[in-house]
Amino acid sequence: MDIAGKKVAYITLGCKLNFSETSTIRHGLEEAGTLTVGEKEHADIFVINTCSVTDVAEKKGRQLIRKIVHHNPEAYIVVVGCYAQLRAKEILDIEGVSLVLGAHEKFNVEHYLKHLETTAQSEPHSCDVFKLANFNLAYSFGDRTRCFLKIQDGCDYFCSYCTIPYARGKSRSATPEQILQAVRDVAAKGIKEVILTGVNTGDFGRNQPTDLLALMKQLDETDEIERFRISSIEPNLLTDEIIEFVASSKHFMPHFHIPLQSGSNEVLKLMRRRYTREFFATKINTIKSLIPDAFIGVDTIAGMRGETEDYFKDARDFIESLDISRLHVFPYSERQGTKALEIPLVVSQEEKHRRVSELLAISDRKLHRFHRQCEGQTRPVLFEDTKVGQHICGFTDNYIKVRLPYDPTLANRIVSVRLEPEILTVED
Ligand code: SF4
Structure with a gap:
């Protein structure tokens, strides 16, 4: 296919790494003469960068691919990303998908598109990822x-x-x-x-x-x-x-994001993590003793296989005791091919969601406490280049989100702002 002049739309699911990689794919195709358009603008080609971190992420990917195929029956659909590497055949079985590219091949979309009409597409283009x-x-x-x-x-x-x-x-x-x-x-x-x-x-x-x-x-x-x-x-x-x-x-x-995953040493062992909760606590204490106003975001997983009610309570109490600013809470997701599937005790969906809610409530309290600690301080805020409703948003050095009435002169500037309670926002 001659791709020069073709309109290409990009859709990214998942983490920041995926966003950075979609940008790089886009720059490569733009240099090859394509035009970037929005997903509703009748593109000739769609590049969909997928995620596989949970079963929900994969399901979202499948639904999105079907929706794009349905609304754009004439378009070429290229699927890349972690889901494409792990379950390429499953994606190729979706009618209308033109190309599935693996972890290495996704950086060569231009090549595969150029050879699209001469190559059989019943097989994914995928490498041995460990090589x-x-x-x-x-x-x-x-x-x-x-x-x-x-x-x-x-x-x-x-x-x-x-x-x-x-x-x-x-x-x-x-x-x-x-x-x-x-x-x-x-x-x-x-x-x-x-x-x-x-x-x-x-x-x-x-x-x-x-x-x-x-x-x-x-x-x-x-x-x-x-x-x-x-x-x-x-x-x-x-x-x-x-x-x-x-x-x-x-x-x-002064901003750290540290994955704890569980506050129970027993669960950490089941997860095959490389530290104990006591070690984790020393890291938090070191940060806070040197940088008292540092923002500390912490990832946790709720309802992992093997997480008994007692282990969860123990983990929750430990997390409550940490001087951190916010939790990012994920329900445990069963993943095909992982060692965790050998652990016999399964936490029910209902119980998993109850545990997620408990941890989210702790997160809310911690974020409010952190905001209160910083209220009245004057801190540098980098304002973003976008209008959100009637507001402009930005982040302080220590990752507090601030919202002011929209003023275009603030965009992409670092400005000292006094942190009054009404301008702090808890949105992500
Ligand atoms: S550190 Fe553990 S959770 Fe993070 S990507 Fe590696 S294997 Fe996955």
Whole structure:
């Protein structure tokens, strides 16, 4: 197929990594002469980047693909992403899907589209993900303000509930030179904040003579980007040196996102996580002793197989005791091919959702407490380039979301704002 002049629409499901990769696919196709359009504008080609983190995410992916095929029967439908790598045949069975590309092949959409009419499409284009050694740099920017920069991909941890290592392969990283070049590129586009993103971001630098701390020190010296954040970091990889560095850094914001997953040591063992809850608590205490106003977001999973009522209560009480700012709560999802399926005790759907609600209530209390702690302070807010209803929104250095009446002159600027209760918002 000659793709020059074709209209292409992009739809992304899932995490920030997927958003950064869709952007990179889009830039490649635009350079090949395609025109980017919205999904309602009768595109010739749709690129759908899917997620496989839960069964709900996969179901959403299937529904979306069917909907797009139904409304655009003439269009070519290209499906990429974790779901496409893990369940390619299942997707190809959906009538109307033209191409399914795996973890490596998705960065070569142009090639596969050009050969579309001459290649039989009953088979997915997919590689052995564990043989993947090369790293594809990617970065996204939805507006002119913030950018998600992928510095690492894959994961060697194999937590018992997780399919990501099977979808993305072994841990591998960009080189510091690639990252510095990407940072210069996005700075030239007017981006003010870069979020360093990966599957296991703290594992950055594996098999290279560098590590995340060394990279952070290099980035802190560039001065081309005003703010950096780390999207998420495993507790065992969040060293005291990284915390101390953030405490004294010019450009790394006082903001941590750390996956705990369970506050019960027994459940952590079932999950095959690499730390105890006591170790996790020392990390929180170190952050708070050095940076009292740091925002700490924590991921948890509720209703994991093997999580008895007693284990859950123990976990909940531990989480309640932590000086953190917000929880991101996910109901445990059964994933085909994972070790967790060998654990006999299954938590019912109803009970799982009850546990999710309990943890969300703790999260609400913690966020309100954190807001109260910071009320009255004056902090730098980076306002985003979009109008939300009648408002303009932005984030403080320590990740408090602020909302002011819309004023276009604030967009993409860092402005000192006094944090009055009425301008703080709890929306994500
Ligand atoms: S660290 Fe565990 S949960 Fe995170 S991607 Fe790796 S295997 Fe999955």
